[in-house]
Amino acid sequence: MRNFLLGIRLIVFTIIFNQKGVFAQKQVPLEIHPIAPNFYVYTTYHTYKGELFPANGLFVVSSKGVIIIDSPWDTTQFQRLLDTIHSISNKKAVLSIATHFHDDRIGGITFFKKNGISTYTSSLTDSSAASKSMPRAANHFDRDTIFHIGDMEFRTFYPGACHTKDNIVIWFPKQKILYGGCLIKTTLDSNLGNTDDGDIKEYAQSVRKVLRKFSSARWVVPGHKQWGGIELVKYTLKLAEIAIKD
Numbered sequence: 001m002r003n004f005l006l007g008i009r010l011i012v013f014t015i016i017f018n019q020k021g022v023f024a025q026k027q028v029p030l031e032i033h034p035i036a037p038n039f040y041v042y043t044t045y046h047t048y049k050g051e052l053f054p055a056n057g058l059f060v061v062s063s064k065g066v067i068i069i070d071s072p073w074d075t076t077q078f079q080r081l082l083d084t085i086h087s088i089s090n091k092k093a094v095l096s097i098a099t100h101f102h103d104d105r106i107g108g109i110t111f112f113k114k115n116g117i118s119t120y121t122s123s124l125t126d127s128s129a130a131s132k133s134m135p136r137a138a139n140h141f142d143r144d145t146i147f148h149i150g151d152m153e154f155r156t157f158y159p160g161a162c163h164t165k166d167n168i169v170i171w172f173p174k175q176k177i178l179y180g181g182c183l184i185k186t187t188l189d190s191n192l193g194n195t196d197d198g199d200i201k202e203y204a205q206s207v208r209k210v211l212r213k214f215s216s217a218r219w220v221v222p223g224h225k226q227w228g229g230i231e232l233v234k235y236t237l238k239l240a241e242i243a244i245k246d
């Protein structure tokens with residue numbers, strides 16, 4: 001009898017779990033996570049090497065419109081992201097920055113341009129995008145740059161090659177929020193992942209620069225999986241140090 005009841009419980013649990021799983025995949029292709037006042041991590045999913053894989057971007061509400069860092073990996077979510085931004089903030093997106101030339105960062109640039117958003121990448125990202133026939137931003141910066149959009153200030157920082165040779169991070173000094181993008185790993189990662197376009201030898205020294213410069217970070221947002229604090233940068237440094245020895 002106990003086994004029979006356990007069997008029923010397991011079946012019920014499985015059905016509920018499956019329904020939730022289907023719901024999560026079909027109904028929530030765009031997840032929005034507020035992390036601080038006016039700061040929202042957004043997550044979309046993309047099938048990569050046969051697995052559904054999450055990718056994070058960030059949008060920030062300023063007094064003069066919304067800043068989008070990177071674009072959805074799921075290309076069906078470009079319009080929905082803009083609609084969501086408008087319904088949350090009652091403001092339009094005015095500026096976007098892509099943090100390197102891969103499609104999980106840069107894929108929405110053409111769409112953003114068509115919607116009147118000023119698109120930016122570094123010059124290094126632009127030349128990488130051009131050489132791989134990827135979408136290219138309308139505006140480029142040659143060196144680390146400070147942006148002021150309404151009441152919001154942020155800085156770009158190029159630490160050197162890591163995940164790619166052009167990857168940058170973005171720092172919001174007042175809020176102490178570091179958008180690390182794909183060069184920052186999480187404890188769910190056991191290695192540095194895809195470094196085909198990056199540099200394993202330079203990875204650790206580049207991450208060390210990020211750690212030194214932004215050690216006061218309250219939030220660190222990686223390109224994939226769970227955001228957290230400065231421990232993500234320290235953990236990434238450990239992975240990079242191990243990778244050099246291998």
Ligand SMILES: [Zn+2]
Pocket residue numbers: 102104182223224
């Ligand atoms: Zn990535």
